[in-house]
Amino acid sequence: xxxxxxxxxxxxxxxxxxxxxxxxxxxxxxxxxxxxxxxxxxxxxxxxxxxxxxxxxxxxxxxxxxxxxxxxxxxxxxxxxxxxxxxxxxxxxxxxxxxxxxxxxxxxxxxxxxxxxxxxxxxxxxxxxxxxxxxxxxxxxxxxxxxxxxxxxxxxxxxxxxxxxxxxxxxxxxxxxxxxxxxxxxxxxxxxxxxxxxxxxxxxxxxxxxxxxxxxxxxxxxxxxxxxxxxxxxxxxxxxxxxxxxxxxxxxxxxxxxxxxxxxxxxxxxxxxx
Amino acid sequence: xxxxxxxxxxxxxxxxxxxxxxxxxxxxxxxxxxxxxxxxxxxxxxxxxxxxxxxxxxxxxxxxxxxxxxxxxxxxxxxxxxxxxxxxxxxxxxxxxxxxxxxxxxxxxxxxxxxxxxxxxxxxxxxxxxxxxxxxxxxxxxxxxxxxxxxxxxxxxxxxxxxxxx
Numbered sequence: 462x463x464x465x466x467x468x469x470x471x472x473x474x475x476x477x478x479x480x481x482x483x484x485x486x487x488x489x490x491x492x493x494x495x496x497x498x499x500x501x502x503x504x505x506x507x508x509x510x511x512x513x514x515x516x517x518x519x520x521x522x523x524x525x526x527x528x529x530x531x532x533x534x535x536x537x538x539x540x541x542x543x544x545x546x547x548x549x550x551x552x553x554x555x556x557x558x559x560x561x562x563x564x565x566x567x568x569x570x571x572x573x574x575x576x577x578x579x580x581x582x583x584x585x586x587x588x589x590x591x592x593x594x595x596x597x598x599x600x601x602x603x604x605x606x607x608x609x610x611x612x613x614x615x616x617x618x619x620x621x622x623x624x625x626x627x628x629x630x631x632x633x634x635x636x637x638x639x640x641x642x643x644x645x646x647x648x649x650x651x652x653x654x655x656x657x658x659x660x661x662x663x664x665x666x667x668x669x670x671x672x673x674x675x676x677x678x679x680x681x682x683x684x685x686x687x688x689x690x691x692x693x694x695x696x697x698x699x700x701x702x703x704x705x706x707x708x709x710x711x712x713x714x715x716x717x718x719x720x721x722x723x724x725x726x727x728x729x730x731x732x733x734x735x
Numbered sequence: 736x737x738x739x740x741x742x743x744x745x746x747x748x749x750x751x752x753x754x755x756x757x758x759x760x761x762x763x764x765x766x767x768x769x770x771x772x773x774x775x776x777x778x779x780x781x782x783x784x785x786x787x788x789x790x791x792x793x794x795x796x797x798x799x800x801x802x803x804x805x806x807x808x809x810x811x812x813x814x815x816x817x818x819x820x821x822x823x824x825x826x827x828x829x830x831x832x833x834x835x836x837x838x839x840x841x842x843x844x845x846x847x848x849x850x851x852x853x854x855x856x857x858x859x860x861x862x863x864x865x866x867x868x869x870x871x872x873x874x875x876x877x878x879x880x881x882x883x884x885x886x887x888x889x890x891x892x893x894x895x896x897x898x899x900x901x
Contacts, residue, residue, distance in 0.1 A: 561810070562740065562790060565775065602806075604772075625771040637764045670772035671804055 465601020465672065466734045467517050470704040471727035474712050476684055477720035483524035483531035484682045484725035485539045491516040491546070491598075516600040518546065519727045521612045523682040525655065526590025534579050534590035538659045541578035542596070545571040561603075565667055568598060568607045572665050579660030591660035595626060595680050599729060604670040604678060610658050612725075613686055615694065616670065617677040622695040625670060629657035674733040677707070682725040685711060688718025704728040736779070738788045739897045740810050741890075744803065744836060745817035746828050747796030750850040753880035754817060755793050758890050763881045770795040773807050782895045789894055803832065805839035812897040815889065816847040820877070821857040826864060830871075844896035846874045848889045853879040 475482035492515055522538050524531030549567055572594060583589030593610025606614060611628040627633060632651035635641045646652065657664040677698045689697075689711060697714065701707035708728040715724045743751040752770050756762055759778045774793045779786050794807050808814075814836055819825045829847055836843075847868065849860060868875045874892060878885035 562738070606772075623771055627768065637766055638762070639765055667775040668772055669775070671806060 465599075466732050467599050467601075468704040468730040468732075469517055469519065469599075469727070470708045471519070471521075471725070472708050472712055473682075473723065473725040474716065474720070476723050477716065479723055481532055482723045483535055484684065484723040485520075485522045485524070485532075485535040485592075486680075486725050486727050487518065487520040487539050487543060488727060489518040489543065491518055516598050517729065519597045519599065519678070519680055519729060520594065521680040521682055521725050521727055522592045522594045522659070523610065523612050523684075523723070523725070524590060524592040525658065530583070530590030531592070533582070534660050535592040537579050537582055538575040538592045538594055541575040542571050542594070545574040564598070564600075565605055565669070568596065568605060569665055569667055572596065572607050572609060572659065573663070576659045576663050583660065589660065591655065591658035593655065593682070594659045597678060597680060597729075599672070599678070599731070601731075601733070602672045604672055606666075606668045606670070608666045608668070609663055610655050611652075612680065612682050615679045615681075615691075617679075617695055617698045618673060618675075620695070620699070622691050622698075624691075625668065627666070628652075629664065629666075630654060631656050672731045674731065676731040678729040678731065679707075679711070680727040681711070682723060684720075684722030684724040685715045685726055687722060688715040688720070698728075704730045736786050736788050737898065737901075738790060739812040739894065740790045740792060741813045741815060741893060741897070742808055742811045742836075743791065743793045743815050743817060744808075744832055745796055745819075746825055746832075747798060749796060749817040749819040749822075749825050750848075750878075750880045751796060751815075751817045752793050754815070754848060754850060754878060754886055754889070755791050757880045757883050757886045759791070761883070763883075778890075780891060780894050782891065782898050785898065787894050787898060789890065803835055805835065808836060808840045811840055811843055812901070813844045813846075813893045815893055816845060818847060818849050818860075820849045820851050820860050821854050823859040826860060844893060844900050846876060846889050846893040846896070848876060848878040848885070850878045850880060852877040852884060853882050 469488050471486040471488045473484050522535035524535030593612040595612040596607045598605040608626045611630050614626040631654040632646040634656040697710050708726050711726045712724050759776045776791045779788045816829045818829050876885050876889045
């Protein structure tokens, strides 16, 4: 039975230009286990194995809103998300088709719970602090994704790096709707205006990926991708011996490239095992 | 509320994502972005007097029929096969995809969307192809994700079939 193993590491840095770090991240392991203390069953060892399952929760949030608002928004979102998931871990972590949709529903509800918490902190007409939120739950062999805003998710497989999230910015929205071309959008600041945010107008996107042995997953705030091109990210992951080494190297490269914004990365290396 | 998982199946570029987008959001984009993994949307429809929540699993289109990841299909109550009516080969590939799907999850209700029907000048399907679909028992409908023609009907037909099969 393949259970999969994940080497996961996250880090954040305020960058060189900002006094506050408005990014937040979370790396957590979710356990659901039954410990067989005594039984007359012959298959006790196998039973103990089958009733233990783990999932890894990875989150990156990038707050917006100025003053202390952005940091409070991203912090509130990640806290509320964590609380919700901790209170509702009734689902089994593992590839069970019947429970897969329940898990996806739970993850989306967790994000909406975070949204409601920020709204209650900052009541108003939707102009208060808000945050991006990109969350991946890894449970072999799947990655379940809930994405809001413009923090990004990538995976590297067999030398090819692919972005599995689409930036929810006004630029992307207007390009999608044919209002402007990519060239026209590049001449504006619309790439920096969120079209969907937790605490603002929220449009969560739910997706999933099948994982393969030796895949890498990266979640990051835009402070990383402003300075680290895809080819550099790919080469960094391929040359790293661990998730920690890859994460620290990516952040250092963003700093070397200027560090104009807060920088956050969460990196996971997947391996089939068992 | 009844919940039904629907899988969108077709080779790359047939318009699976655009059909879902038109059905769920009443929008169309000329921009092509290939789907990575599976994107999940939902929409409720009323069929036979019952509200049915459709969970739409938009599977990434692949170059080859054999590349379809069958683990995504498990638990599907229905399949919407999508053909690009301007690319004749995608029509033949739908038959091969159906074999793969049936091999993975058995017979489930299905509808085949002959998409891009707005591109009349480039249409590559002949009347004989329609006859072949009919003789083979397909529930076929011409759709245009761009204009919205046939889109609602395709999903409604499939929703109805899944409810009546249950």
